[in-house]
Amino acid sequence: MNSLRRTLLVSLLSAIAVVFAIAGYATYRTARGEVDELMDYHLRQFALSLRDQHFGQQPPPPPPMESPEESFDFVIQIWDAQGVRLYLSRPHSVLPALARFGYNTVDTTEGKWRVFSIPLQNQVIQIAQPMSVRSRMAADAALRTLIPLLVLIPLLGALIWYLVGRGLRPLEQLAREVGTRRADSLSALPAAEVPEEARPLVLALNDLLHRLDQAMSAQRAFVADAAHELRTPLAALQIQLQLTERASDDATRQAALGELRAGLQRATHLVQQLLTLARQEPGADASAKFVPVVLADIARQGLTDHASLADARQIDLGADTLDEAAVVQADPAALRTLVGNLIDNAIRYTPAGGRVDVTVFTDPTTPASHWLCVSDNGPGIPPEERDRVLDRFYRRAEVEQSGSGLGLAIVRSIAERHGASLVLDTSPHGGLRVGLCFPAERQAQVS
Structure with a gap:
């Protein structure tokens, strides 16, 4: 069964979910922008912090036997003025062997990396970070922002259910009032306390009740008039029948039968007219086509x-x-x-x-x-x-x-x-x- 309260609840919660999705995406984009700005600042500060370090001119040492620290997201590369790489923090890195000064986003087989390169004291220092780290941080920030709202959705649904039910209470009262009425009670429904949205329905019902009252009044008047009009010819027929039964000779009997026949014709004509009038009432003959x-x-x-x-x-x-x-x-x-x-x-x-x-x-x-x-x-x-x-x-x-x-x-x-x-x-x-x-x-x- 179609429930107006359930329909409103589902519609409102769906709208709220859509708004939350849009807000989540907007929050993610905002957080991503802030994370990018913050991490770019960290890249620059990290690079500047290495300017006083001294790196030898020998070739880079072989990679360490132990695996690198997975929680360390940065990759450091340092070249001298002749382009010889002096240091590489993660030898397995897929970053390019040449540096482009400033901030750059590089596509690699491991995804996109954010790279910052700067020349300092006859050395070129490059700090790189995977963009996936930033995306994860932005998603975590957005999720932490939306989790309290998501937890409140059931409470919001219960509140909407209660408020919608409270708003529909006048309609329920109106339904109870209509349901408890007698079949012959056609007085107008009170429209003063009805909400503005339900007022057209109440006015339409009152108009229907008014037309039903008029139709029933016309029907009662028609039945009363018909009964009154039929009473006279039926009484006359009864009298003419009695006269026919009391006739003492054929001539009197024939005259009485003639009057009886004429009375029957008048009564038949009256009944036919009544039936014709009833068929011509509005809505009486739904099969008639124009x-x-x-x-x-x-x-x-x-x-x-x-x-x-x-x-x-x-x-x-x-x-x-x-x-x-x-x-x-x-x-x-x-x-x-x-x-x-x-x-x-x-x-x-x-x-x-x-x-x-x-x-x-x-x-x-x-x-x-x-x-x-x-x-x-x-x-x-x-x-x-x-x-x-x-x-x-x-x-x-x-x-x-x-x-x-x-x-x-x-x-x-x-x-x-x-x-x-x-x-x-x-x-x-x-x-x-x-x-x-x-x-x-x-x-x-x-x-």
Whole structure:
């Protein structure tokens, strides 16, 4: 399991280790420079200390039988004015037989050597030292400097673990508070004592809780309204069933059965509308995909589906303008439901002999928007009630036509899903015109 505390501990210790490595290298380089300066000074002082020594002119003696002292790092060579070597402290040395005055670094088969040569009293004195000695001394100095810090790393890790845990304690308290809440508790989390880094998370959670509260409130209201609306048709069905059972003759029984059939149709229509509205709620149908849709095709399908109903009510149902270029990104099934509800409402509330027109056009203004409108010459809706008729189960009191009060609520829900604007105004025929405006970002291209 991914642990934030463990991740921070590993990250911080890794960063500290990298810093220690860089500091160790810098310490080594600094110590190496100081050792070089000090040892170069010693080479010069060693050479100067030999200026008063007298070395014979005979050839150098043979090498001693015993091995030289290993702890003595210096090699001494002395020549006279004619270039004859008078003395060599380590005959097996791989140093060159000629001297170059001053400080020099010489490459040999045994590695690099630091050499200092100086002419003193008709003699040339050369003192040499392996560079590996200096590197070892510098590394020892750097290591002695860093060892106390390396020993403190476990203590530093424990301190980081404690401090990180202490810093994460507000998040643990927040997690405990969320974990102990009831399922129906959707109040906002306190954000006053939350650290600044965790505040965006708390604010996002509060926003989510607010939206969940709104969704649950809307769901409770929907269930309550649906139960209230279903109670009346179910009670009517029960009464009509009792009347059918008590019918004394065939004529009365047939009339009661007709009323029962009509009541069943109304109840069925109400249930279908409720299911349609539930499917159009945000997030209810995750499988629905938005694809390019030609609005003219949707309008023609709606006209075909409602032609028989319009003929039965003697309504002139047709299309005024169908712009084939009006293409939007939409859910085709949802748009068919929307257009079907608009045409059905227009036919039901338009008196016999009236007309219902469907129009699809593009507004030439910038940015261009596609419109789908349904107009009728019915009684219309007063401006002060046009917002109310979009609410669920709202029906105007003076309208004789029965209905579920969900048609325009379904239309508004589908429009909101598609980011479209729903406009109710007066049609050119004197009735109601319902327009759906798709903005430019919802438009699509179809090959």
